[in-house]
Amino acid sequence: MAISGVLRPGFVQIRVLDMAEAIIHYRDRIGLEMVGTEADGRVYLKAYDEFDRHSIILRECEEAGLDMMAFKVSSEACLDEYEEKLRGQGFEVTAIAAGEQPGVGRRISFMAPTGHRFDLYVDMELSDNGPMTNNPDVSQLDPRGMKALRFDHCLLYGGDIDGTKKVFEDILGFSTSEVVVDDDTGMIIALFLTSSNKAHDLALVRHEEDGKLHHVSFLVEDWTSLRDAADIMTRYDISRDIGPTRHGITRGQTIYFFDPSGNRNEVFSGGYAYYPDNPLRVWQASSVGKAIFYYERELNDRFMTVVT
Amino acid sequence: MTKKGFQISIQGSDKIMTCREDESLLSGLARYGQKEVPAGCRQGGCGVCKIRVLKGKFETGKMSIKHVSAMEKDMNFTLACKTFPKSDMVITVNIKGDRKWQ
Structure with missing residues (x-):
């Protein structure tokens, strides 16, 4: 079966108590790359073997935990279909405009019965630091820390x-x-x-x-x-x-x-x-x-x- | 140079444990193999090692507000993994960790 529809976990937004300590942990110990810090304080990171712009978002908060997990979807048609089916099953679906996270297209968001927020999206910009595609070496950047691939x-x-x-x-x-x-x-x-x-x-x-x-x-x-x-x-x-x-x-x-x-x-x-x-x-x-x-x-x- | 140590006891127990001022209460107590204060994430996030300090001075690091609210903090509730003794202390233990005191 060719993979279509939901492709994979795309990103996760994690609440952290102290941003400076969290950056040391995720960047230097796990080995993620820093992508950037936005005006709202959220910090974006990616693993070295991921093509897309970011996969881990840190948000400083007084309570640790998960804000949301997001999955990447293969086409706009699939995204529309999921939205319709979710609404049909009585779920409240929130539209999130492109650009709410830098480099990410429109998302739809819903709360699952276990109380977890899940987002779905189709587009994310490619990273300049992703895996090479032309006569590719195994990595473009030197892996660091625990050398997390994705x-x-x-x-x-x-x-x-x-x-x-x-x-x-x-x-x-x-x-x-x-x-x-x-x-x-x-x-x-x-x-x-x-x-x-x-x-x-x-x-x-x-x-x-x-x-x-x-x-x-x-x-x-x-x-x-x-x-x-x-x-x-x-x-x-x-x-x-x-x-x-x-x-x-x-x-x-x-x-x-x-x-x-x-x-x-x-x-x-x-x-x-x-x-x-x-x-x-x-x-x-x-x-x-x-x-x-x-x-x-x-x-x-x-x-x-x-x-x- | 040896760091200063403080004597820690759990209410209802005769056992005296020593904890250094540069280590968390949870780390200090762990050396004694005690089971009264369970270890969870050890980072102030999960709330499993919640205790109440009955006597003594201490400082705290960052803790998730879900497990120690501002009001609870004023009442000397704290997480052992983020509590650093500044004097001898007597504590009481919340075994379930996530239960709120009434």
Whole structure:
């Protein structure tokens, strides 16, 4: 299947308590490039292997967490179709004019049943510092810090994950690659959605409070890159949650850690290639330890409770 | 030069723990393997290590206002990961972290 409709996670806007500390973390430690600071104080960054202008936006605020996650869509016709279908299902859709973020075309925005704001857009300017296209070297800029290649996905926590699943599957054309279900009732506790060939582009966990961020994930090249990232975490005394380890779900390799405002980040590598004809992979909650942390085979205390 | 240490106790416990003034209360207490104050993000964002200071002086770093409101701050509620002792202290613990005191 050719990928059309929703292409990928495009950008995420994160609230940080202290902008100067956040810039050091995301630019120097994770290794993102600074794109610019706008008059409203928002700071724009990108990973070195991304073509588009920006993927991470930082907004200084007294409360940490997620403002919104945005997905890039293949055509205006798709965007119009999503808008119509969302309205048809009773969602309030807000139009955001081109230029609200520099270099980004018009967006539509809606609040999902889990209390998360999602934006959809078609156009973003290309970066001058993106991957080379003519006899391309592996990178145009020298990778820095943890050498994050791209913004990869988010895991979000909220109440009505069935409702958000329905929106992403029925309206936005995502597939569910894996679920964690209660052994007795079959109720979905966690689910992993993909719009692409990746094992997940968005993950959701059922939680008592809506609108929460579990983590923002960055792709790195391989297992060795995770070792190097772990070295940086210790050297700079970055608050680490767990890892390097592997997820049973997606089979990705991972380290969870925290930014200076307590928002969880992940560096992630690997994971299987997903195709929409793949059968759903199902984990019983009694095996959730292995599903989340394949080597530890148990959740740590923080996995279910620490969110922003 | 050894940094100055202060004696920290949790209300209802006889155990005295020492915390340096250049480290957070959470880091100091972590050396004792205590479980009363859980560690979350350790960065002032998640609210899991919320405590109330009953006695003693302290300074704080930036904390998410969602977990310590201005009014709570005035009542000496704080997050252990962003609390730096300036004297001996007695604290009380909110185990659930996100529960609001009434």
